[in-house]
Amino acid sequence: MRTIFYIVQKEFIQVFRNRMMVLIIFLMPVIQLLILSFAVTYEIKEIRLYITDNDNSVSSRSLLRQFKSSPFYRITGEGNNAAEGMENIRKGKVHQMICILPGFEENLVNGAPARVQVINDAINGSAAALMNAYTVSIIGNYNAGIIAETAPEAQPAVKINWLYWFNPELDYKTYMIPGILVLLVTIIGMFLAGMNVVREKEIGTIEQINVTPIKKYQFIAGKLIPFWIIALFDLAAGLLMARLFFDIPILGNIPLIFLVASVYLIVVMGLGLFISTITNTQQQSMFMAWFFLVIFILMSGLFTPVESMPQWAKNINVINPIAYFIRMIRMIMLKGSDFPDIVNPLIYLTFYGITILSLAVWRYRKTT
Amino acid sequence: MATEVSIHCENLTKTYGSVTALAGISFKVSKGEIFGFIGPDGAGKTSLFRILATLLLPDNGTASVEGLDVVNDYKKLRHLLGYMPGRFSLYQDLSVAENLQFFAGIFKADINENYYLIRDIYEQIAPFARRRAGKLSGGMKQKLALCCALIHKPVVLILDEPTTGVDAISRQEFWEMLIRLKQEHITILVATPYMDEAVLCDRVALIQHGEIMAIDTPENITLAYPYQLFRIKSSNTLNTIRLMKEFEGILSAEMFGDTVHVSAEKGRINANAIIKYLSEKGMKVTAVSEADPGIEDCFIHLMKRSGVVSNKIKTP
Incomplete structure (x- = not known):
């Protein structure tokens, strides 16, 4: 026990003596939360729209007025030549073109379907889908208005009322910030401890450690505990900021968040330490850690929903600690889930942590 | 012991x-x-x-x-x-x-x-x-x-x-x-x-x-040195080595800082013969004396005997 204390003490002295490290530890939660939560958003403002109106009637202008008055659109061009609009899309000057074909009003009056064409620049697929959804919903409103005007008796057969639970305004920040907190904790966990061990290998200080009677588990524990504390500290700072500056609801129990984070950290730090035992340079270990990190993050459900992944990908997520943690932390923060709701993934993570940490201790060699 | x-x-x-x-x-x-x-x-x-x-x-x-x-x-x-x-x-x-x-x-x-x-x-x-x-x-x-x-x-x-x-x-x-x-x-x-x-x-x-x-x-190692050793101080160390290697009866000539150590079978040659030889060849010889072998001499000797020549030994 005392041996572990000496290693922990030494690590803390070294961390706080390294100005760069202190900066990273204290600024990372601030910068990540501020930048990512403001900058990373799926909302699209300022859709550059080109309008081709070949009908030029009262009805067509009435439809187009809806776009002109919307804060989401900026009309960058108008004309009656669709080819010119296409040229603009090709050059990347506009994002979207709406084409109203001749006979639009006539068809409306006659009760025949009036046709509108929407062309999107889908270089960025998800942006295109969003723009299209905005436009379609504006045209849908217009459509509903016409139906109400021309045939007030025709009410839709099914009327839908919807509510978004746990995030009623679909605020993107509410969804993202728990995920960013997860990223924060993950990066610290995965890199700091592991990289620290490889650094000792690179500088050669591990030689001097290896001849001492330090036991393997003491060494690994001594490397784990300091960064575990630092990561939990950063999580606390992040949660505080989320609460104070972003008004993110924390419905669940805060100690429960820390319990989950503590267990989760053991898994990612175990992974980082395991990588450190099988690599010799910081470069190798960095590459390997990033390899896992990128796969785990992209598959975790942070950016895209796990539900829309193919079955095999969902199966891979069984070994993805980030997926478990994101799910649990969102449940606790946004839904107010309690211990019984998350006990299963928590037990799984505990088991995972014990396994990976044992592997790291087993693989750590004091002799070559 | x-x-x-x-x-x-x-x-x-x-x-x-x-x-x-x-x-x-x-x-x-x-x-x-x-x-x-x-x-x-x-x-x-x-x-x-x-x-x-x-x-x-x-x-x-x-x-x-x-x-x-x-x-x-x-x-x-x-x-x-x-x-x-x-x-x-x-x-x-x-x-x-x-x-x-x-x-x-x-x-x-x-x-x-x-x-x-x-x-x-x-x-x-x-x-x-x-x-x-x-x-x-x-x-x-x-x-x-x-x-x-x-x-x-x-x-x-x-x-x-x-x-x-x-x-x-x-x-x-x-x-x-x-x-x-x-x-x-x-x-x-x-x-x-x-x-x-x-x-x-x-x-x-x-x-x-x-x-x-x-x-x-260390004493026994130097005592076991089988040859006679001469230390030569001259104006041109490199030339001295080259010349001494051609001298009859010489087994080795090595540079030791600004001196040259040459070895020969015991009693085969003497200091005066070396001075005479080098002077004839036009070298300016400052001093030639018989020397006690050091560890380095022994090391070089043993290394040569095992057929390896290395000049990585460091002299302070």
């Missing part, structure tokens, strides 16, 4: 791929002895020391330190060993005092209790106790490393080239320390490429290409 054995190696071998680091090394070191390994870079000293420090597994052969096998009893052995790797391996970002406290801590040793062991050296670095180890000079670093290797009162001290890259005065101080430690009955195994340090050891092993060429006291 009816003394107890501290280190015992039997036929140790170690290869890295096609490179042989140790080609079957056997030796014994008595308790409380300062035992030197003399040899150039790449002779196998570091591999041998790392095996004895339980950091490297030998391919074949056995080694025991204080009766404990380096492979099987490594856990017990690590309490008894003090090891100083060739490369400075303390924490550069910790201060002098912090390094010492850390190593005392993980060995569960009491600094005050063992302070007497390191007092003489530590007092030299104590004024810099708050300075980071990385900011110390080479000699200071080595003194600190020695303190850290000694703080748990090891029974055996393994020092891998502790004085390489250290200034002459620090080297001398360092050796004075080692000789004092001998009085504490600590067995000291030291590797060095410096021939002048060899004479300070109780016994030395001359090692080359993973093989021990000779083991004995």
